[in-house]
Amino acid sequence: MKHTVAREEDGTIKFTITIPWSEAEKAREKVLDSLIKDISLPGFRKGAAPKNLAAAKISKDKVNEETLRSLLPDAYIEAVKIEKTLPIVNPRIHVEAFEEGTDVVFSAETCEEPKIELKNYKEEVKKVTAKDKIVLPGKEDPSTDSGHGAKPNMTEIIRAVLTSANITMSHILIEQEVNRLLAQHLDELKTLGLTLEQYLSSRKKTSEELREEYSKKAQDDITLEFVLRKIADEEKITIDQKDIDEALATVKDADQKKSLMANPYFLTSILRQQKTLDFLSKI
Numbered sequence: 001m002k003h004t005v006a007r008e009e010d011g012t013i014k015f016t017i018t019i020p021w022s023e024a025e026k027a028r029e030k031v032l033d034s035l036i037k038d039i040s041l042p043g044f045r046k047g048a049a050p051k052n053l054a055a056a057k058i059s060k061d062k063v064n065e066e067t068l069r070s071l072l073p074d075a076y077i078e079a080v081k082i083e084k085t086l087p088i089v090n091p092r093i094h095v096e097a098f099e100e101g102t103d104v105v106f107s108a109e110t111c112e113e114p115k116i117e118l119k120n121y122k123e124e125v126k127k128v129t130a131k132d133k134i135v136l137p138g139k140e141d142p143s144t145d146s147g148h149g150a151k152p153n154m155t156e157i158i159r160a161v162l163t164s165a166n167i168t169m170s171h172i173l174i175e176q177e178v179n180r181l182l183a184q185h186l187d188e189l190k191t192l193g194l195t196l197e198q199y200l201s202s203r204k205k206t207s208e209e210l211r212e213e214y215s216k217k218a219q220d221d222i223t224l225e226f227v228l229r230k231i232a233d234e235e236k237i238t239i240d241q242k243d244i245d246e247a248l249a250t251v252k253d254a255d256q257k258k259s260l261m262a263n264p265y266f267l268t269s270i271l272r273q274q275k276t277l278d279f280l281s282k283i
Helices: 021-036 051-055 060-083 121-133 154-163 171-191 196-203 207-234 241-249 254-262 264-281
Strands: 002-007 012-019 092-097 104-111 115-117 166-168
Touching: 002 060, 012 021, 012 060, 021 051, 021 060, 060 092, 060 104, 104 171, 115 207, 121 154, 154 207, 154 264, 166 207, 171 196, 171 207, 196 207, 207 264, 241 254, 241 264, 254 264
Parallel strands: none
Antiparallel strands: 002 012, 012 104, 092 104, 115 166
């Protein structure tokens, strides 16, 4: 196997990988032998028919599909290890050449974590949280909200953090999140008995405008997620078992609790994000 790798400024990584036909042929034969086991022909026990007769009953497209399924993941993983990259999304695969007797050539596009520069986020957050520390004349009692200026809400704090940070993220990461949000939106419309066309017509929007709207949301969501993660890393904000137990104790729905317990990484991520927001609110 051989490969080349190209890196874009936004963090996108594109591998172009070539698998020799000799290796692809071995994989193809192995796949064919496996598929033949499920073939039944008159006069023969299942899987016992002559190979040439049984093979004639199997779609060539099916064989090719299963051959690629067995070859491509390992070839991609090997290229990733050689280049010492750290992909955070599944690759977008495009088979460029796959004909009997020739090498298999495919490309795999993926990306690493966005690059983040936090800059002066603490100073920007202080400008917001300082409003809550102003004591008005004659209202010196800190226990009364009326003695203070307007309490900053989390939206203001988040905006302050995001505007002070620089982030470079791959278009692949954005597109993947846009597709996820759109799929979620379509499911919600289906539940309401609406089609996408009906929704767009009622909102006087085009599909392009809707996608652009979700693209902006995707960028904001991704930026917030990775900026908060960066802050948590720098401030050494962690989640321990006590935090997890306390969070689970507040969940009343049994199914929801079971789901959270089955996905501890997701729960830990959410709790760490909230802990980081709490840290920011106290700056």
